Amino acid sequence: MGIIVGVNEGRETAMSVHRQDQLEFTSGSPQHTESLGRLLGQLLQAGDVICLSGDLGAGKTVYSRGIGAGWGAEPPLTSPTYNLVHEHRRAVDDSRLFHIDCYRVNGPGDADSIGLDDILDSTATALLEWPERIQTVLPSARLWIDILDGGGSQRHFVCQACGDRYVTLLARYRQLAGRSHHDHVDSRSRGLMDYSKKSQS
Ligand SMILES: Nc1ncnc2c1ncn2[C@@H]1O[C@H](COP(=O)(O)OP(=O)(O)OP(=O)(O)O)[C@@H](O)[C@H]1O
Ligand SMILES: [Mg+2]
Numbered sequence: 753m754g755i756i757v758g759v760n761e762g763r764e765t766a767m768s769v770h771r772q773d774q775l776e777f778t779s780g781s782p783q784h785t786e787s788l789g790r791l792l793g794q795l796l797q798a799g800d801v802i803c804l805s806g807d808l809g810a811g812k813t814v815y816s817r818g819i820g821a822g823w824g825a826e827p828p829l830t831s832p833t834y835n836l837v838h839e840h841r842r843a844v845d846d847s848r849l850f851h852i853d854c855y856r857v858n859g860p861g862d863a864d865s866i867g868l869d870d871i872l873d874s875t876a877t878a879l880l881e882w883p884e885r886i887q888t889v890l891p892s893a894r895l896w897i898d899i900l901d902g903g904g905s906q907r908h909f910v911c912q913a914c915g916d917r918y919v920t921l922l923a924r925y926r927q928l929a930g931r932s933h934h935d936h937v938d939s940r941s942r943g944l945m946d947y948s949k950k951s952q953s
Contacts (some may be wrong), residue, residue, distance in 0.1 A: 775911040782814045789818020791928045798875040803883035806899035811907045812881040848876040854885040863889045
């Protein structure tokens with residue numbers, strides 16, 4: 753069991769973390785979402801699969817843009833709605849990051865036609881919007897993030913780690929994001945919260 757520090761409406765709260773495979777937090781602005789994405793992007797490794805689920809306009813692409821920036825993507829991430837798959841590289845090494853929009857992908861047959869199997873079998877990092885469209889072809893080990901529109905500029909993030917690699921990734925994200933909220937200047941935004949304790953009670 754670990755301790756994290758979160759910020760809830762201006763008050764700092766230390767909380768026990770009972771579920772190492774879950775993390776929840778709320779963003780109060782697109783900039784906040786992007787900065788939280790940037791922190792995750794810094795932690796990604798070859799072969800990681802990150803699934804971003806949420807309704808139209810939830811903030812998947814805004815969050816992805818941050819993830820891409822943190823990873824070091826060239827060119828910067830934009831919405832892959834029309835091309836479905838965008839391939840990115842970075843200056844520091846040979847890694848590739850694929851940003852995929854599955855909104856118009858209907859099942860495994862379609863997934864084949866955009867080369868999804870090859871992407872998932874490769875050492876590339878994969879970032880998927882609308883992953884629920886292709887559930888059956890996704891690896892069971894992954895980080896799944898649901899983004900819920902809380903009204904106005906509030907977006908609630910629910911992260912679920914499936915598999916050891918992603919539990920480790922989430923632990924590092926929790927640490928990094930928790931620390932960054934000490935420096936976060938947007939007092940209108942609620943910071944990182946870990947609600948996992950709630951799900952235990
Ligand atoms: N806290 C927030 N985080 C992210 N986006 C926000 C937030 N508040 C407002 N927004 C707005 O919500 C919209 C999110 O758009 P975005 O393209 O990221 O959604 P999406 O989930 O990728 O949608 P789609 O399924 O159409 O691809 C943007 O217009 C953004 O400015
Ligand atoms: Mg999008």
